[in-house]
Amino acid sequence: MLLRIPGVYPPQDDTRLLADALAEQPFDARTRVLDICTGTGALALRVAELGAGTVTAIAISRRAVLTARLNARIRGCTIRVLQGNLTAPVRGEHFDLVISNPPYVPYVPAEDDRIPGIGMARAWDAGTDGRALLDRICAQAPDVLAPGGTLLLAQSALSGVGKTQVMLEEQGLQVDVVARREIPFGPVLTGRRRMLAARGIITAGQRNEEIVVIRGRQHA
Template sequence: MVLPGVYAPQADTLLLAAALRAERICPGMDVLEVCSGSGALSAYAARLGARVTAVDIGRRAALTTRINAMLAGRRVTVRRGDLTTAVAGRSYDLLFSNPPYVPSPLEALPRAGAARAWEAGRDGRALVDRICAAAPGMLRPHGVLLMVHSGLCAEEETLLRLERAGLRAAVVERARIPFGPVLRERLPWLRRRGLVPPDEESEELVVIRGEKR
């Protein structure tokens, strides 16, 4: 169930779910989802046995996460807040996120509406960079970050930032999908910026894994 204006599960959700399965989540693990959207992945992690906390800045997203956890018969603690600020001082075995990552011609990030779920600044890294900075402090020793984003957002930059922050980082999942409505609409702008080659008609998604040393 997805309330209006909340990001519905899509290809990136499924890709992140595959990465979650590979982590062999077990009962007793403390797991945090940042930018929970519909909460589908939080409910999934809870089904695998984890103690799950889900955070989203949007009121409707937080409510949708609660409703979907209830519908799935899973216990998920839901907090509303800006990324990790709602759980400051806590630490986790696993942090995962599907943040907004679409490069945007907008001068500022939207503060409301459906576009808040995908608009991510001129280079698509407005939220990605903040998660890279916050995750190391939220993870326990050998804790893991899983984050999905577009290949348009420079996966090499994400890997470098995580390595510099003390995480062993690598791409663990890839998928190529046709451009969706948002990217198709702004293809001329993306091509002018050199983010999409003239003959490219699809987007690569990646899941990056960082493990705290």
């Protein structure tokens, strides 16, 4: 069972795709895991239950922090849940596995790159190209990865998989796509179809998007 305080992102297809990719990862009692953008804590709980040694989860929203802490207590998992912006709360620390399913939906209106400071949309809106958080994660994650560590990052193909790959490679990571799933547009994208088609991000009549999990491996 997973509790969810109103306003916190409910686990969805992207959460499940990343959860499935996690099952392929080796875990033992020494594995230190960081979940950036944790929401309900679903993914952090999954790695804890898969046998990770320590799990740290970060959320910007107080409601998400509370939700993740409550879920950890209900499930009997020990997870450190911190409030803050991406990797800021763990600067100077290093992790063997860093996972994230961040906001990645192109924002409407598209005239500027603002991202919402409050409210439910903060869970998905991510600037004009959907990369406001992805770019920051690509820039910050290598700093918190231990030598030999792995990043698993979920995103939509609408937000530039190639750009994520290039950014991570430029940081010295070995990059590949480890999972893909085609899913129908949810209510947010359905409501933005005209705008996204007008901007050339989707084709007219498109009703599905591909979500992917990108893996970046730090040299040992």
